[in-house]
Amino acid sequence: MQQSVFISGAAQGIGAEIARLFHNHGYKVGIYDINEVQAHALAKELGENAKAGYLNVSNYRQWQMALQEFKNWAGELNILVNNAGILYSGAFENTPIQSHHNTIDINVKGVLN
Template sequence: MHSILISGAAQGIGAAVARLFCHQGYKVGIYDLNTTLAEQLAAKLGSHARAGYLDVTQYDSWQTALNEFEDWAGEINILVNNAGVLYSGNFEQIPIEAHHRTIDINIKGMMNGCHAAFSFLKRASFARVINLSSASAIYGQADLAVYSTSKFGVRGLTESLDIEWQKYGIRVMDVMPLFVHTAMVHDMQAESIKKMGVHLNAEDVALDILNLVQRKDHLLTPTHRPVGFRSQFLFQLSKISPQFINRLTNLWIARKF
């Protein structure tokens, strides 16, 4: 039985991933700062789920969580770097502390997870890393400047490690949803969410993660998986359009009329 450890798993996309994989027979690690919610979810899912504390910004917290989960599950097969935060609005009006927190959690937290988990994944019989990126990593988004920056960081590290770790049999991939019905998008101050709308739920993202993990032709599986039609369209458009077209498209998305 394969196992999966998910950061930020007490609610939202992380919780949807935990529920889906548990129902598919995986041993599931529900790790979060909010241990109360994590334990409540684990209790609902039953004996194949384990809850634990994880502060992704702290490397030693990752080490503790990984050791605990491996002792319980036997080995760690899948790591999902899901924990993240989002601040929206004009870049200069958001406190610099919020920008720093975005980088600390969304980039450094993921980097900590990949680095700390490497030795566990390397000795596992099957190993995958799935990082939560975003459609905002296709082109920098106005009113989401640092969040978008952080997701470009996720995209870059994912691409690099997917090549580096191929020799160990570890695939590193990401999912790139547009806006998802979670607490993260509540009261967002960005014109893009008004233009593009919210058409995905957490279960849509979880299903794409399951599909990535279970694909048999893993060597042919793309590193990036845009989630939903709108994200797929923007991702493909960015590949074939001149840069000025991409800029004009995103200028229209961001502009208030």
């Protein structure tokens, strides 16, 4: 059976390159991201063995739905690459509190979800 990989934060940057790498090695690739438009563009670029979907990693229910959708498509999940993450630059004290909360929600809770 063909191996599969689910990648969060895969629409651009490092996540997109991870998706390309696995795809080039014959994997079925799940490209999931909060930026659904770019995720679908990458899946279209890669072709038949790529699937895109929306995922906000800070939302536990979305994780469950995305993983089920992926498993229904791929048959099984062999590898999970938890790549989604954000970074706000600038002085800590000048960063709005909501930005700090977003960082925790995505970079910490997103991994736990």
